[in-house]
Amino acid sequence: MxxxxxxxxxxxxxxxxxxxxxxxxxxxxxxEELGVTKAALYYHFKTKDDIVASLVDLRVAELEELxxxxxxxxxxxxxxxxxVRRYAEYLVRPRYLEVTRFLERNQTALRAHPKLMKMREAMxxxxxxxxxxxxxxxxxxxxxxALFALHAGKxxxxxxxxxxxxxAKASMxxxxxxLEE
Amino acid sequence: MxxxxxxxxxxxxxxxxxxxxxxxxxxxxxxEELGVTKAALYYHFKTKDDIVASLVDLRVAELEELxxxxxxxxxxxxxxxxxVRRYAEYLVRPRYLEVTRFLERNQTALRAHPKLMKMREAMxxxxxxxxxxxxxxxxxxxxxxALFALHAGKxxxxxxxxxxxxxAKASMxxxxxxLEE
DNA sequence: GTCTATATAGGGATAGAC
DNA sequence: GTCTATCCCTATATAGAC
Numbered sequence: 001m002x003x004x005x006x007x008x009x010x011x012x013x014x015x016x017x018x019x020x021x022x023x024x025x026x027x028x029x030x031x032e033e034l035g036v037t038k039a040a041l042y043y044h045f046k047t048k049d050d051i052v053a054s055l056v057d058l059r060v061a062e063l064e065e066l067x068x069x070x071x072x073x074x075x076x077x078x079x080x081x082x083x084v085r086r087y088a089e090y091l092v093r094p095r096y097l098e099v100t101r102f103l104e105r106n107q108t109a110l111r112a113h114p115k116l117m118k119m120r121e122a123m124x125x126x127x128x129x130x131x132x133x134x135x136x137x138x139x140x141x142x143x144x145x146a147l148f149a150l151h152a153g154k155x156x157x158x159x160x161x162x163x164x165x166x167x168a169k170a171s172m173x174x175x176x177x178x179l180e181e
Numbered sequence: 182m183x184x185x186x187x188x189x190x191x192x193x194x195x196x197x198x199x200x201x202x203x204x205x206x207x208x209x210x211x212x213e214e215l216g217v218t219k220a221a222l223y224y225h226f227k228t229k230d231d232i233v234a235s236l237v238d239l240r241v242a243e244l245e246e247l248x249x250x251x252x253x254x255x256x257x258x259x260x261x262x263x264x265v266r267r268y269a270e271y272l273v274r275p276r277y278l279e280v281t282r283f284l285e286r287n288q289t290a291l292r293a294h295p296k297l298m299k300m301r302e303a304m305x306x307x308x309x310x311x312x313x314x315x316x317x318x319x320x321x322x323x324x325x326x327a328l329f330a331l332h333a334g335k336x337x338x339x340x341x342x343x344x345x346x347x348x349a350k351a352s353m354x355x356x357x358x359x360l361e362e
Numbered sequence: 363g364t365c366t367a368t369a370t371a372g373g374g375a376t377a378g379a380c
Numbered sequence: 381g382t383c384t385a386t387c388c389c390t391a392t393a394t395a396g397a398c
Contacts, residue, residue, distance in 0.1 A: 005381080021289030023204030026373065039376080040382050048374070108202035108286040137343050137351035145326070145333055145355060152326050162318050170318035174326065174362075181355075186363085207391060221364050223393070 006044045008034060013051045018102040022052070022109040049113065056115040059099045062090055063122040070129045077179070080130050080143075084175050087126070088150050088168075101154070123147075130179065142181035149175040187225045189215060194232045199283040203233070203290040230294065237296040240280045243271055244303040251310045258360070261311050261324075265356050268307070269331050269349075282335070304328075311360065323362035330356040 012033050016025040027048060031038045045051045066086060073079040090096050103110070103119070110116050130143040153171040156162070162170070193214050197206040208229060212219045226232045247267060254260040271277050284291070284300070291297050311324040334352040337343070343351070 018289065019292075021204065021287075021292065023202065024290060027375090028373085036381095037383060038374085039384080042375070043381060105289040106202075108199065109205060109290065111200075111202070137347045138354045140343065141330070141333065141337065141348065141351040142355045142358075144337055145330055148329075148333065149322070149326055152322065152329065156322065156325055162321065166318045167322065170322040173319045174323045174359075177323075177362075178355075181358075208393090209391080217363095218365060219392085220366080220394085224363060229392070 005034075005036075005040075009041060009044055009051065010054060014055055014098055014102055017052075018098060018105060022102075022106045052110065052113060053115050055099050055102070056113070056119060059096060059103075060115065060119050060122060062093075062096060063119065063126065066090065067122055067125055067129070070126070075129075075132070080179055081176060083126070083129060084146055084150070084179065085172070087147055088172055088175075091150055092168075097154070100151070104151075139181050142178045146175045146178040149178060186215075186217075186221075190222060190225055190232065191235060195236055195279055195283055198233075199279060199286060203283075203287045233291060233294060234296050236280050236283070237294070237300060240277060240284075241296065241300050241303060243274075243277060244300065244307065247271065248303055248306055248310070251307070256310075256313070261360055262357060264307070264310060265327055265331070265360065266353070268328055269353055269356075272331055273349075278335075281332070285332075320362050323359045327356045327359040330359060 009030065013025070013030050016030060016033070027038045027041055031041055034040075041051075045054070066083070069086070070079065070083050073082075091100070103116070127144050127147060130146060131140055135143070150171050152174075153164075153167040156167055190211065194206070194211050197210060197214070208219045208222055212222055215221075222232075226235070247264070250267070251260065251264050254263075272281070284297070308325050308328060311327060312321055316324070331352050333355075334345075334348040337348055
């Protein structure tokens with residue numbers, strides 16, 4: 001069973017945008033890799049920006065799902081721990097991680113993109129759910145760092161002699177400890 | 182006493198690259214803001230890439246200075262704490278922080294840049310100095326996160342009601358605690 | 363050291379045939 | 381749904397005058 005062209009465009013675009021950067025990747029390159037012409041892309045997506053939008057949509061939907069869940073829960077330490085655990089689960093979904101990396105690496109190029117603001121808002125909202133009203137600055141910073149700790153494992157992989165699994169476990173442990181502050 | 186044109190080019194380029202992204206910023210824009218023409222830029226820098234190289238050079242030199250220092254010290258907990266403190270000092274030097282932000286936001290656009298590899302190596306080397314041979318995975322991840330914790334304050338500034346100073350102090354506290362693992 | 367003018371290339375996007 | 385052909389624009393970079 002073959003994927004449809006639209007999905008294949010998304011996949012190739014995501015990979016090239018991540019590897020080379022958004023601006024540095026031309027529609028010609030994407031088309032060539034797929035063995036079609038630029039014009040064919042325009043049948044599936046109205047603009048280059050539209051391709052990005054379709055990618056971000058996938059991720060925003062997941063973040064908002066998570067946000068909705070956490071807001072339906074009592075604001076307890078266990079809820080916060082569970083939020084970190086669930087976030088880690090999202091993070092290993094293949095598509096999600098790649099989109100995240102793409103967005104991290106192309107912040108300025110996409111700065112004006114309206115979809116990005118929605119995503120940033122969602123991330124800040126998630127982070128906010130980890131904090132409490134009367135928290136000290138140290139607690140605030142510490143907990144804001146918790147979700148990021150889970151990302152950290154990803155760029156460590158390249159340098160270290162640890163296995164991916166060891167890093168994942170350790171990152172989770174560090175993230176949960178950051179919540180304890 | 183007026184700055185020379187070369188320095189002014191660096192300043193404007195750095196600001197625009199950071200705000201708009203490297204690829205999205207044309208030499209024409211830089212030239213217009215300075216009130217000169219594109220061709221004038223080419224007198225001072227051989228290529229657009231050369232401007233970036235000149236900016237990164239500033240930062241690599243500082244990182245390597247720091248690396249040289251830490252390697253001349255005994256490998257004690259106090260040395261590691263002092264490394265974190267010194268890194269934080271570098272981070273608030275105006276030029277350094279702006280270059281850092283520029284590099285963070287334009288990772289992929291600059292991915293092929295040879296200067297960047299030198300910088301990445303220097304950062305990993307610094308991080309490595311925070312770890313010890315027999316460290317557990319949790320310690321490794323935790324300490325690798327320490328230097329990053331200092332950066333974290335920067336993107337928190339936008340959202341939070343904390344003052345810049347409170348965030349700086351809290352980030353330092355969090356970084357030092359991450360070393361304790 | 364800065365200018366004007368231009369070479370050369372590549373980008374995103376569209377029209378219209380098949 | 382994909383093609384060819386093309387429009388229009390902007391980019392980096394250079395040549396040569398001042």
